[in-house]
Amino acid sequence: MRAVVQRVERAEVTVADAVVGQIGRGVLVYLGVGVGDDEAAGTYVAEKIVNLRIFSDETGKMNRSVLEVGGAVLVVSQFTLYGDVRRGRRPAFDGAMEPVGAERLYEFVVGQIRALGVPVQTGVFRADMRVDSAVDGPVTVLVESRQL
Secondary structure, X not given: OEEEXXXXXXXXXXXXXXEEEEEOOEEEEEEEOEOOOOHXXXXXXXXXXXXXXXEEOOOOOEEEOOOOOOOEXXXXXXXXXXXXXXXXXXXXXXXXXXXXXXXXXXXXXXHHHHHOOOOEEEXXXXXXXXXXXXXXXXXXXXXXXXXX
């Protein structure tokens, strides 16, 4: 599983001109599910997202998590994180899990984040979405459930 985590001042996702998910201060997560991923990978990624110390403390040091600052999480499905561009010019997505299994694990991760006490908004799985965000920092972190 791969997650691109961005610290944001605000973020929203729109589908067919309707806002379907919106947060203020928190993290925007682009989540990709790969072949071979399972619930253990989802639990690992959810716990990392919630506990990443990427928010500043009173001294300005990145020492607080989204949970500690009372932020929210916006999770957007992103199979293109598994785009392999090593050959040719068109990404190959063979590493991405098939849609039915990927959606189940995507929903599992969202549920795990909620269970850890953080408000969560989402995009719409497999929809054509527009994401608008104000990235803070910028702070962007890659979380992977497997070692490369």
